Amino acid sequence: MNRKIFTLAALIWLSFSGFAQSQLSVEYIMRDPKWMGFFPSRPQWSDDSKSIYFQYNPEGNPADSTYVIHLQNPKSYTEVSWREENKLERNQADFNNDKTLRIFVGPNDKLILETMKTGEQREVLNWYTRINNPTFLADENKIAFVAEQNIFVLNLESGAVNRVTHISNGTKPSESRSDKMDEKPKGFVERENLELLQVVREREENAELRKEYRDATRDDVEKEFVYYTDGKNPANLQLSPSGRFATFTYYNSSSNKNTKVPDYVAASGYTEELNARPKVGTEPTTSEIGIYDIHSDSVYFINTSTLPGLQDLPDYVTDYPDKEWKKEDRKLSLFGPVFSSDGSKAIIQARSFDNKDRWIAEVDLETGELKTLDRQRDEAWIGGPGIGWTFSGGTLSWLPDNKHIYFQSEETGYSHLYVLDTETGKKKALTSGNFEIFDPFISKDQKSWYLTTSEVDPGERHFYKMPLMGGKMEKLTSMTGNNDVTLSPDEKQLAIIYSYSNKPAELYLQENKVGAKAEQLTSGQSNEFKSYDWRDPEIIHFKAQDGAMVPARIYEPDPAKKNGAAVIFVHGAGYLQNVHKWWSSYFREYMFHNLLADLGYTVLDIDYRASAGYGRDWRTGIYRHMGGKDLSDQVDGAKHLISNYGVDADRIGIYGGSYGGFITLMALFTEPDVFKSGAGLRSVTDWAHYNHGYTANILNTPEEDPISYRRSSPIYFAEGLKGNLLMAHGMVDVNVHFQDVVRLSQRLIELGKENWEMAIYPVEDHGFVEPSSWTDEYKRILKLFNSTLINE
Template identity: 65%
Template sequence: MTRSFFFSILFSALFINVYAQQSDLSVEKIMQDPQWMGTFPSNIKWDQNSSAIYFDYNKDGDPADSLYRIRLKNSKSIEKVSWTEEKDTDFARGTYNKAQTKKVYAKSNTLVLFDIKSGKETEVLQMPKNISNPVFLANEDWIAFEIEHNAYVYSQESGVLKKLTQIQTGEEPKKKETKSSDKASFLEEENLKLLSVVKEREDKKETSKQLRDARKDKELFTYYAGDRQIMNLQVSPDAKYVTFTLYDRGKSDNTIVPNYIDASSYTKDLNTRSKVGADETKVELAVYNIEKDTVYTANTSTLPGIKDLPDYVKDYPDKEWEEKEREVISSQAYFSDNGQHAIVNVRSKDNKDRWIAKMDLSTGELTNLDRQRDEAWIAGPGIGWTMSGGTMGWLPDNKHIYFQSEATGYSHLYLLDVNNGNKKALTSGNYEIFDPFISKDKKNWYLTTSKVGPDERHFYKMPLMGGKMEQLTSRTGNNDVSLSPDEKHLAILHSYSNQPWELYYKKNASKAEAVQLTSGQSEDFKSYNWRDPQLITFKAEDGVQVPARLYVPESSVKNNAAVIFVHGAGYLQNVHKWWSSYFREYMFHNLLTDLGYTVIDIDYRGSAGYGRDWRTGIYRHMGGKDLSDQVDGAEYLIENYGIDKEKIGIYGGSYGGFITLMALFTEAETFTSGAALRSVTDWAHYNHGYTSNILNEPFNDPIAYERSSPIYFAEGLEGNLLIAHGMVDVNVHFQDVVRLSQRLIELGKDNWEMAVYPAEDHGFVEPSSWTDEYKRILKLFNATLLKK
């Protein structure tokens, strides 16, 4: 298609658009400030006494959300919290004592005790500098806390304050040597030999100094961290050890993103991330042994398989692979309540291994308890990421640890006895576990699962050592629960496919009825009959069933054209029965369906919610099964919904933009048109944390990068392509589409256009940008899919 013809059909689309318009919706309406939809609660919090629920809301139509509250014993009316009260309110602060009767937390430089029953705050200690992370130790008279990366303990009974560590950044100062000259030494020695009084006085000085030194308290060993950051500082419950993370960012080159519309009127450079393969970070777990007054690091060299090579090396037979100890990243230490044991989560930097190991605190030696190996990459709900251990900790018996693992293909909750190594799965099945935690009486678990189905989330209670799960929520959709501090009530953020989030509460019992507390939809939003998409599956080329959401138009307006939406983030779920984070796209799909389009939204391979095999289906080939799932979705529509094979479009942002490019470049016989928004065009230019999981590193696995990057397939463009990108995108850099555009120019392609947005980052903010972008998408589809 020539450029002139492309423009002519875009202009003719104006006529088509007017003729086909059968909707009460418009792009301008959908993409305006989301406040037009109403106000919906978020960030649910309870007060300390379980008497009120606090949340972010905007009942008064302010420029931004404010803090609101509902007092449960009163009329349950929604009231705005004054700024004076809000600034002194911190609901998440503090840690409990064992009996759950007190909390300790810090207010700037003041250590505060809070009595749960009376609601009284008591200031127990003030320091010259800010206090952070206070906790009760095993002897609950003692409270440990941190000031400027050093550990302190305080006795409530005696008022004794001790500094446990002397940690400093930078290098240890070099001691100056004061060596006397030979001449000076000779004269001094002669003087002391000849003059007895002088010698006696010098001897007395030395004796006095020795006495003073003997009376001094022993000085703390000073540990110099150099250029490394100190993180995750913790005092063991028995106050015998202090652990901390040493984080070295390295010196990898960051990339520059120019901001052409800076307020100064000058172009300003934004210093952003480095590219994949440039990660030079080093993370170590250090232990300060208080009795021995020394620091050592956790020894990871003895972990089983620490030198294992990944399977993909077999694709490079001509390359020599050195069998060496792999770099790892250690989490913080997780102490048993009595302080006698500690475990640590260790991940290999090549993403293939996760070890849970018991650490001998007296030496730093590690003993492996559980190794999870994945030749793709370790991930999944609760598994942890980089320095995070994910779901991990100790049961009150001080011998069982808990953690999550994808050992069965789905992320489940496990117990392991550290004394004998016996492991027990507390949950099992083709579903996933999210955010488990132990009840305050230490008798039960609370957890969210997808047991009802991958398209729903519900909250459960389960005995501590395993057993039947009691489902505590019942409303279809997603139930995001915040348990009250006294564990007697649930505050529930609930939504359904066509119903945004609202706040409910109920008693902590399965048969109790949930009471709706908010109703935030505006009259304008409620006036439209938002569709409840059909949840379907279709058969992929390899025989698996692929989940999707389907929007089918009325037969009277059906135009036999289809649009496929590709969600972003790769590892994200959008086929479900709750309000989508892609709410603008959801509304756009309602508009498209009104205009006669059939719309399908697919949870392709790589999406979240379906276990390990689905998650890793894109390993070493992005644009493989994730793209073939889109093609198979198109075939499903052709075979089952009468879609014209010449009238199929595709669009998406970020990862969805990447798939759109791959679709237009490599599946031209399936897709007539596509809109690629903020898309990755060359994975070697994306970030390390995400990309190296899936494609390894470009200098080690170039095969994976070449077959996964659209820029290598641009010569295959035959259909009509719209590229849209924010110019200050610090996630997927504008450079991505600049390089691709040059490639298209050199290839002589003229059936593509690019829209740029100078004020936008990766996620658009301005309604004008959203509106412009989606008007262009609609024009593209109307012009190229509805033509005779």
């Protein structure tokens, strides 16, 4: 028989065989996602609460556009013209206290004052250079703004502009001199040009008039005090609401060496180098906050040396008894200040660079001294919803009484909302329980909180209302899944982006009342997408070897098609949740799992230790040992499948990308008797080569804690490979560099391993974007599982 004819016949048979089992194929599901339909995102309300704007793409254009639904006809939506869309922009907007006025930066750096009730807009300042951060002061007739690294104040009644800070990034001159230079006389050519060309002459005259206006409205041009920064660039300039104090931040960046990522398919035809992040263990970017006293013409800095426990050593130092650990003030990153609305008080957040301490402290604005209000210590690392990152304060501000502050903390093991009396130091938890709080904000009347929580279930998100000083939470949403709410300005309506496990996001409208029914406004699923009966995976829990109950989603095949093989999926990011009741960001993987189930596989998707949504202990379960409990959870999941779902112990595969790729490598290298095959996608192979911000939280630094890195990095365990390994990686990955798998490949070659292969993707970064790349990658994954778990 002719070989070509045989091959063609075999392909036809395989094709019909596959469709007999599933209407899905890798090529089918990995196409451009537009085939699935079009789904709304980023809703925002009109100021009058009568319309909802959102991103949408019903025409299948290259990018989403802005659409609008008017509530008088909520079943109809229209695309917004670019002119109308531009009118929606309110660049760097700020409201006065009762939200009747809004100030924002308009085109050409004009300050625009808007009356919210009527929508009337009035230009209040046409400035000569870039304007940033316009802000109402406590005296709402005054607007502070930043220009040329200084703060100015506009008096709305008189129109006068007063420069209140005098900051220069130069060096203080050795002797005083006049800043006023003699005007250079105009030459013949310039004089003739201005005489001949009217438009040019008018522009010149207008520029001179603007300069005269500025000089006339700045009554302190000759002010003697100037603060010289000696080349440092002040950032985050702000003026206290009282107008008394200005603050700024210095970021002291270190000269860390960036890595280079070669781009072999650059448009130029040459191999070009992409700048990428430094590796873990680099010197920190620290910060310090300066206070500029407008009244006394003086500048001083916040003193952090009195923070309690500033020299505390971490517990892990006991693992290094032969090393001398020097007790000294740890380096800090600072956030703030955050001023009370009357400007009389301010707080900052300080975080140690090792991220084991977070302090919230009140600032004595006249001296820069601190009074610690709250300290959170975590021997692993500070984190969780609403708690922020290195230079972010997360949920942190003042209540309207200018006496209490509010913030989130994992003090009880779950991230909850607290208030603290700055006068007495008394702290009160407003929420409590084995659930987490997300995105709390205060109502317009300042009597209530609105917040999202996981109280009903870790796999659901609902929107609540609660009294300002705590009390019963009223649950406002009722749809099972994720309810991502945007509240209307009049607080009468909820715009909800809602999704469920097997239903992508749609836009809903609901009255802001308990028990109100949500009305669906969009319906974007294509008929092609709806033609398949997408599974609603069951959420189960299995017992881990340490007794913890581990959540997972399971995709079960039709009993008649069950083949005894199983695939375990490992989500990426480490701190991310994928066992939930809403549409997953891993939608391609979700569809692939439906395909695998159609082919007879049992698929398990685990929220292993370190996943989000389950509190502090779950979050930090991998501290100092990645590939510890996060991997043993996969092993225990495999055992659960064998014991309860009829899975053959010799036919279990595992796969995942990024962190999931790392776990896949650790699984095949250190648990080779559990996992027969695995696909590691864009995998970290050596944590000493990953970034600092993520890795140092979990493993500290390789210089200080090498034990953690050696027991957590797959490259040290490659000799354990027995099963079948596929590695896939984008060559222009600036997150997990292609270098990671290149180094591991060389290690496998030196070890004489033969049961592995590499797929490279020359045009792909960390997150693949090309349908052809997704298709090729997942065809290889399916081939790996089919050939090693079923047809071996």
